Amino acid sequence: MIYKEYGRTGKKVSAIGFGGMRFPSHYSIEESAQVVRRASQLGINYFDTAPFYCDDKSEDIMGEAFKDMPNPFYVSTKSGIGNEPDANAVRKRIDKSLKRLGVKKINFYHMWCIMNLDHYKKVIAPGGPYWGAMKAKEEGLIDHIVVSTHANGNEIAQMIKEGYFEGVTLGYNIANFPYRQEGIEAAYEEGVGVVTMNPLGGGIIPQNQEYFNFIKENENESVIQAALRFNASHEAISVTLAGMGTIQEVEHNVKAVENLKILTSEKINQIKSELKKDMNQLCTTCQYCKKCPKDIDIPKYMNLYNMNVLKGKEKVIDRYQEMIKYKDIKQGEPLPADCIACGKCEKLCTQHLNIIDRLKWLDENIINM
Template identity: 30%
Template sequence: MIKQTQKINFGKRSGLEVYPVSMGAMRFPEMDKAIPLIRQAIDAGMVYIDTSRGYGDSEIKLGKALKDGYREKVILSTKCSPWVFKAEDTDDSSADCTYKRILESMRRLDVEYLDFYQVWNINSPENYEKATCKGGMVDGIRRAVDEGLVGHIGFTTHDEPENISRYIDEADWCEVILLTYNIFNQKYKDVVAKAHEKGIGTIIMNPACGGMLAENSPVIADAVKSAVGISDAVEAGHRYLKSDPNVDTIICGITKPEDIESTIANFKKPAFDAAQISAIEKAMNKLSPDNAKVCTSCKYCMPCPAGIDIPAMMDVVFHDKVLKVPGIAKEKYDWLTGENNKNASKKPSECTACKECEAKCTQNIPIAAEMAYLARREEQSWK
């Protein structure tokens, strides 16, 4: 079995060490398969585990897998926040509610302590204020730390880099930060470096661009090959992150043994040199919406009289037509139009072709035709 062998510092503030590849616990298989899979990952060195109260029965599956001595092998982290997930309708961002959620997660995980508890998705200054104000979430976590129930504190985020930079300056309580960073999304590169410099452990989610690099896109494969001479986009994405000294560990979501083996294998390969890093960043930037001359999400086209989220739908078109990753495009489309999305868009089939949007589009995109295209794609089940 492939194993990680070299630990690195997990940020000066935590004082812990971690392997480069860690475990994401969002999409475990059914229980009888999840337990041996989790233990295989731990045995391979994926000892930092990122889960959440909002990940269905993930905590419960982990609780069963961490028996027989496995709890002592891992760095266990869970998270919650009321603006992402409410276990009860009365959940709020108070210290008392946060403390209650910590105790609940411990029961679900069937453990006596948590190595980390994180504020889940600080995605705006308003969320940051709710988390850090007197009597807010961080105070609730600090209470658990004082009582020996939690070892360390952190937060996750999808906020704008300039906001995250401010949080890093202010959050002396933060020991780790989890954020997105990959070959397609390089905008957090500088804040990852800043966090590392401040002694905050850096954890990277979506290293394979939310699965997009595994979609076998000929467009992406050609760009990667021209940049670094390999055709495996997932390998390129992993080695790109390995090459950044400010990245402590990445989160690998595991659903099958191959997820463990292939990711660790990629991290055993050589890091890219400076020229390769520059080449792959330029290659990926050429595929961005700005350079592909498609929707730049300026939102001048909005609002749509039919209630369609035009920029979001054009992002679906971009992934389907330009990047040729229909699986990712369908996932985005299903979320945009799904019942669980509080801000769900109307479907493109409801477009009346009034073309008010086209008159305002800075890129002169034939939006009505693209909405008709998406309507056909849905009708054909994206085949």
């Protein structure tokens, strides 16, 4: 395993990190804990979790694994910073996470899911969530306060330059990297650690292997390994988080960083020029928008629309027919035509997609054509 500096924290972290959001629902806590322990045996030392992951079991699974993990490790968890949390609420959540994880200290504590600069300002405002984490830090319960964000590269750069956070976790992959590059570069210059999540583009990369074949270095590696290596070999990226649910996935992912070479800016530019579309226009099926008052399954329809971005209308029609055939769309379920354009989903969308227009397009061109 290759270890990299996490910004200026003095911590050396594994190039691949364990994302604790993919434990299979049929696994017991102990079965999932074994997956975590296998990762530790193979040299992974950065373990990322959060309340609510995996039906709120992820922190408990990690806690179970940590009881019997002889190798040193770092744990990262998070606090939602949405509507209600203030400093006191966050401080209480930290106690809860410490208990569930069974550790004395959280190494990296995230202000979770900052969507834009307005959101950021609320987080750092006096009495806001940030200050709950700062209190815990002063009490010795947290090493580093960091941020996870879905803002664009320029906004991330602005946040970082203000100096509140020692690290940033952001979605970055072969499909969307030009969109967040500025944020990564700013973090590197400021000595802020960078963790990338979603290195497989929410499944877009494995589902379109043909399209992404050009990133493979040789025929023996899979497109998934190549996509992980793309992130891990970036000099500014400390940890590439990969969601892992099985021992096989752990072993497959660790292989991706064997003999890692640092990516040159020429290679990044070459990849940029080979990307045929603006991949940032793709839905990553992250599910953050699933708060529709009309109960429309937005990620499902945005994933269908992805076909239009990648392959054109004819492929959307084919895919829609398959969805009907395999009952992915059930009789009586809310359809794109039920959208009342309230805009709630667009405010939540991590990719800033124009969901309302896309639903309208699907309704007019595919479903009711």
